Each structure stands twice: as C-alpha cells, then as structure tokens.
Amino acid sequence: MSTILQAKDLCKTFSNGSVQQHVLKNLNIEIEQGDFVVIMGSSGSGKSTLLYALSGMDRPTLGEINFKGEAIQNYSNDKLAVFRRKNCGFVFQQNYLNDTMSILDNILVSGLLVNKDAKALTDEALRLLKAVGLDENISKKFPTQLSGGECQRVAMVRGLINKPLILFADEPTGALNSKNTENVLNILTEFNRQGQTIVMVTHDMKSARRGSKIAYLADGVITGNCNLGEYKSGDKERHEKLRTFLQEMGW
C-alpha cells in the first residue's frame, strides 16, 4: 500500500506571552492508502492538534507534512482551503450542520465546492444517506428535526460527498449515546472496508477497536504503534491485543 500522508519531525508550539506550550514534539507518522488509523492518548496529549495539522487545517510550527509527496505546510490559507476541499473529509465531535439549511443543502454546500454537477451530487448524497442508514426523505428536513445520531450521520455524508482521499474524524462519537455510537462506528468500518482511508482521534477503547492501526500519543510524541489488522466483529483476540497495548502505554 502506498503512503499518502506523511509527517516528519512535526512540532507545534502554542505561545501565550512568554509562556510556550510544546504540544507536538518532533512527531513522525505515515498514513497509507486504505488505513484506518486511530490516534489515541490522554487528554491534552495533542491528538486533535495532530489531526488538524495533518489535515491542513492548522500549520505546524516546525516539520514537514507531505501529501502524496508534496509538502503542504507552506501553502497559503486559500491553497490549503482548496487542498482540504479536494482531498479531505471531516467529521467532528459536534455535527456543525447549518440549522438554516436543509439536510441536502448541508451536504451540497461541501459537494458543490468541488463538483458543479448538482444533479450528480444530489444522487450521490441520496446514495450516501441510504448507505448510512437514513431515509431519502430526510434530505428535505432541517437539522433541528433530526436526532443527534442522525445529524452525525448526515455530517459523515457531508465529509464523504467529495470522495476524499482521507476522512478525518475528531472524536465522532463523543457526543452520541451508545446506540448511535455503534451505528457511526459501523458506518466508518464499512467505508474503510470499501477502501476509504480514515484517520480518527478518540479516547474511547470501543471506537479504537475499529482501527487497523493505533498510534498512541503521550506528551506530544507517538510513544507506541499497534497494528490490529482488519476489523472483525466479536474478535476477542483483537480486543485483548489492543487492551494489552494500551496498558503498556499507560492508558
């Protein structure tokens, strides 16, 4: 499998007057096509900072981020915006759907940035909505008329509408109940099986179990990696492997 995203000696420092906080310290990571990488770590370890640096939403203080061999860390803001719309999809802890627009428009607002064919995009949006277990009719509703789980699934469709090379998910189940969490994880697993590369940040072990690779972050550096392979439901050995790994990491 080919490497599509690579971070070399990545540093991120936040300054507040004379106080400096080094969140990422000479971090290295590689994401290969088809990976389902889960970034774990305790609170404040730099998980989200790493995710946003990798996705071009934030700039590293030092180091290099290569996307398909091209360094993106020095892109202008607008060039980074174009990079994100073409290559990245996002699912956040909150769904961030626009309450003033219908579900379909919420999806198309992202899709139309890349593809001008509204008809084809609409068809794709409806297909994806079906794929995440939502009825087509939901497309005409507004976010406030849906449950939190349904909204998060719509947010996933919005993240996938442009067929991104990588889907970045920042604690996508953090605001959901257990049933909706399971639904969302199943969807992510299914898309990964179909070839979608996913990078997900979580501190939930149940969610982490879905990943093919686990990177553990502590104090701004990756202290350990664990290769879990393809997810199979009810795979106890996989669960044990992850538990042991996390114990070793001090989880």
Added chain:
Amino acid sequence: MKKLLMIAMSNLKKKRGEAVTIGILIGFTALLLYVSFSTLFNLEKVEELSRQNSNLADYELILPLELADEAEAIIVAEQDVIACERNTAAHSDGFKLLYGENYEKSLEATPDIYCIEDTFTISKITADYDINTFPENGIILTKYMEKAQGFKKGQTIKLELKDNTYEMVVVDFSEDAMTATPLNVSAAKYYVGKKMYDELMTNSDIRSTCSIRAKIAEDVDRIAFEKNLMQKLYIEIPELGNSVFFSLNWVDMLHGVEMMPRISMVIILSFAIVLIFITIAVIWYNIKNFMDENMTNTGILKASGYTSLELNLSLTLQFAIVAIIGSLCGTCIGFAGFKPLGNAIAALSGIEWRMGPDPVSAVLAVAITAVVVTVIVLLLGRKYKKIFVLDALRGGISTHNFKRNHLPLNKSKLTLPAGLGIKSFLFDKGKNVSVVLVIAFLAFAACSGVFIYFNFGVSGDSILRMSGIEMRTVYVTGDTKYGELDPMTIEGVTDYLYGNNGDYTLRAGENESSCNVDYWDDPSKLTAEELVEGRLPENEKEIVLAGSIRKELGVDIGDIVYLDNGEKYCEFMVVGFDQKINHFGRKAMITMDGIRRLLPNVEPAALYIGIEEGQTYESMRAVVEKAYPNGSVNNGDSIMADTVSGVTNVMYLICLAFLIATYVVVFFILYMIGKSRIVEEKKQLGVYKALGFTTGQLVYKNVVSVIPVVTIGGALGILFTYVGINPLITLMFSAIGFGRSHYPHSLVWYVLVVVLMIVDAIIVTIVASSKIRKIEPVKMIQE
C-alpha cells in the same frame, strides 16, 4: 438598580461597536434637532434684537421723490405716528456690481443709494464706520451681501450703470431687517459718501426715490395701520397707483425675513425625524440580535431569579446610557458650532444671528432623543416576557420557520457563495426587514436631498415658482410704452408680458384681508404661476387668489370678492386659486383691465420680454434700449439668479449634507451589521473554512447577502420619495396656503443615489468582512 446597571454596563462592553454606531446616529439626530430648535425658537428674538439695534421703522414707504412731500404730510398727520424721518436716495433698476479678486463675480441690483451724511435715526445704519474718515469712494452694502453673496470688507468693487463705472471700496455692511433679503423686497439700501452721492445724482439714468420711515405707537396694529394709510394715500395721491413704490410694515416684512430660515429648518427637522426612524430601526435590529445571541445568558439570569421586567430595564438602561451620551455629544457639537450655524442663517435671513448657544433647545434635543430611545427599547424589551427559562438555557426559543428551504442548492443556477448569500438573506428575513427599512429611510433622505437640490438648488426656477416671481431675460421698467409699441415688432422677441402690483383690501361678506394684487395684461403668459385649482383670470371681472387669502376670506370658486382701495371698490368673481410664498401667501391676481375698473389710469410698471433661443440679454440689450429710450433695461436672468443665489447655495449645502450624512450613516450601519453577522456566524464560518471555503468565497457570500437588502431598501426609498416628497412639501407649506406640490423628480439621479449606496454597502461589507480572514477553523471547532 445597581445590579441592573452592572448588567447594562457588561452588555455595553460586549457590544461596543454597535453602541458606538447607535451613539453616532443619536448624536447626529440630536445635533439636527438642536440646530432646528435653536433656530426656530430664537428667530423672533434675533429679529427683535435686530429691530432694537437699528431702531427699525414700524412702517416704511419707498416712493418716487416727486410724490414724497404729499405722502410725508399724510403719514405725519396720522395720530398713531410718534416719529417720522425722510431720506432721499439715488435709484436705478440697471446697476451691475462687479466684485471678487478680479471682478469675476457680478450682481444685478436695484438699490436705493443714500448719502451717509444724512440723518438716520429711524432704521439706523448699523455698520461700523467713522463719518470723519469715511473714504470718498467708500460704500456700505447690506448684511445679506456679506453673508450670502460673498462681499468682503475692504474689497474694491465696481458699480456699473450703462456706460458709467464707479469704483468703490466696501467699508462695512449694514442691516435693515425691513429690506433684509432680495426675496423679501427688491429694495436694498446702500450708503455712500457725500461726494460720491452727488456724482451719482448727476447721472441721467439715476432717478431720486425717497424713504419715509415712521415709528408708531406700540399698541397699534401694524397691518391695520398700513391698510388705513394706504387707503388715504391712494385717495390723496392718485398718481401713486401708477408708480413703483414699496409700502412696508414690520409685521409683514418679518415673515419675509423668517421665510427661508424656517423652510430650511423644517427641511433639517424633517431629516432629523427620518434619522429618528432610522435609529429606531437600527435599535430594533440590535435588540433582536442581542436577544438571539444572549439567549443562554438570559436563561441563566432568569433561572437565578431575574424577572422579565428587570431584564427589560437593564436593556433599557443599556440603550439609555448610549442615547444620553450620544445626544449630549451631538448637542455639544451644536453648541460649539453656533457661529457657522449663525452665519448660515444670516445668509438666509439677511440679519445677523445675535444669539449664542441655546440651552433650552439643547435640553429639548437631548430629552427627545433619550425619551424616544428609552420608550422604544422598553417596548421592544417586552419580548423578554416570551422567553422561558428552559428554552433560553437550551440556546433559545426556535423562531425559525423550517417549512421552506429557500433556494435549494441543487436547483440554484448561482455560484455556491452567491447561493449561500441569497439563502442567508432569505433566512434572516426578520432582521433584514429592519435593515431594509433603515436603508429605505436613508434612501428617502438622500433622494429627497437630490430632489431639493434639483428643484431648489440648481436654477432657482422652483423657488421663483414658489414665490410667484415672474421674469424674462429682458426686463424693462420706467416708460414701457404700453399701448404705443408692440414689443413683438422688435426683432428677436418671442413673447412679452406687462405687469404691475399694489396693496389693497379684499372683502368677502364679513371677512376681509389685506393683500398684494398683481395685475397682468395677459395672465395666460405667466411662467411662474402655480395654479392649484380653477383657471387664470380671462377678463376684467375675474380674480385668482392665493391659498392664504382663500383661507382668510373663506371663499370658493364662483364666489364674489370686493377689491377695495379705500376710495372705491369693485367686485370680482373668484375663478381660481394659486400658491405663492411671497407676501406670506397673501397674494391675488387680476388682469390689467380689471385694475383699471378701480384705477382707470394705472399703467404697467414693468415689461418682461422673452427672447429667441440663441439670443442673450447682451445681444438684445442695445436694440431694446433703442426701443425704450426712457425705460430702464435690465438683465432679468441675472436679477433672478442673484435674487435666489443665497437660497440656492444653502439648498445645495443642505442637499450635500443630506447625501454625505446618508452615505456615512449607511457605512456605519452596514459596518455594524456586517460585524455583528460575522460574530454571529463565526462558528459557521469556521466550519465553512474547514470544509474548504476560501476567505474570498465567504466575503463574496456576505456581499451577496447584503446587496438584495440595500437594493430593496433603496428601491423603497425611491418609491417613498416619488410618492411622498411632493405631498410632504405641500404639508410643510400648508400653513401659507400650499395646496399642491408637483415638482419634477430626477429618477436617473435617484437611481444613481441608490447605486452609490449599493457600492457603499459592498465596500463596507468587504471592510467588515476582513475579519473572516482571521477566523481560524481549528479554533472555531475546538471552542
């Protein structure tokens, strides 16, 4: 109270930008209110000060010298006259004044030039001069010429009369409230040294006139005194009816002094009222926004035990603080600017503004703005009653109507940012209505400014039509050869009109009114006539009355009125009503044959000659002078331009001020709205950026969402102006008998005004949207 003040101050700190914008609007409103109040309240005091300063005559008669002895004897014999004074003056209708650094400015004038060494104890010369050192070629001009026409002390000017030129130095300016402005009466008083006066009197084109001024007992009705006196004068001096003379009483002339300042202040007051509406709309928008944004805080405060009334009072306190500070600043600016303001009013009235800052007007301006804002906020704040704790804690009651998804993106032909902009506009309908109203009021104000400028500031034609002052390019006075020479036989003449006027009494039943009556040889040739109802007089038994006379007499078309000169009266049938503002609307019009029923020997005092296109006064002057060797030939266009120049200049300034104020207010309001929208949508904008929108696309989206608001508001403003401005003018002048206003509109300019407003809006939205560049998606998402 302290806790409410704390909440109010905390909210003010959070909403500094909005508070400053509203404060500026309130300050500007208070300034305009102060300016109009202080002028309107003090105008009469200023007139009284002027009257006292010059020991102004209560009655003045200006007439040819040969009739003066008899007239003086009649006046002195009046038992109500306590003092009388008489002075002779040099007069010509054909003076031309050249002034400016290189004599580049000129002024046609019909002054009475007096000798400074004469005695003037009634209507004294108020200028600063020393009789012993008065220069041989010195001249004292009128205050109006200094304030409105740009004459300066120490300036050398040229007085031209046909082939003679007199070079003179302006010593100072004197103010005579009776003849303060040319719109009031075309009898300006100049004063020169004895030698110059004698030299002028040797000029054969100059004739002698006489001013007879009287002080009358305090308790005597000035208007009734003049009416009775005129009846005696007409009887005793029959030649008077055939002469050019001015019979002036202070009460009537006072209206003339007040007219233009009052009109201007009514315009400014109207703009202040429009600004109050704009401020209310902005406050409405702000409160709506504030409540939406502050919903959770409201929930917390209500949960802690604050009542809706207390929250409403804290909101009211918040805006009242802004209103008081803003209005105090506005009136302070008015206080500081009392001198330039006084000069502007002096340019309109022709008398010095002898008042300092006016505390009563200031208190009133502050009180009105503060009370209006407080009441409006109290009313709008009642919405707190409808906010329930749990709803508020959840982030707000949902007032959104989700039944319709405006402009679905899959069906939109617009670009994505444009589509989002339009969606944003359609979604925010509630808030946009208040912004549309603000823009509509502003567009109305700006278009009204343009309307005023094009009708009253460019050519002065409308002012002349309002005044009813008739004029043609060539204007002949003196011997007009009426009945001897047909003016149409002069080459280049296209039309002509003979006219004269006099003061009479009109009676209808038990009602009577003194009025100035114009008599024309052919009223159908009038060009400055504003007929409101009926038709013009066609024969010697018909009369047209102006609005004020109609009110005073209580007559209608078809009624009979009696025109009385004291000795005799004639009946006339009312055939129409017109509107005029000179003589405060107390005017009437009959035919020349009509007046001859009362005064058989009356002759026209003036001949108005219209000329062919391509001809000018200069090209026609020689031929007309040859045709009327005993007449005085004058440039009518210049006389009219000079007569209205002061007014047109002020109207131009008012229009300019309206336009600048409009664009500045549009800038501030849209900047405030733009900024508050960005704060409101900050998180959403961050998400859009995360999804891959560039800053440019988001700025474009904001611009697109503003354009429909400004365009609809602007279109409404044009509509308001088109439909409302003429009725508004009618209403403003209804007190002086205005029944109809139908001044033309300049639609192209209105559209241009709105286009500039749209450009202004685009620029300000781009400026306000510059903050989008600084929005970091990561921070928005991690917040």
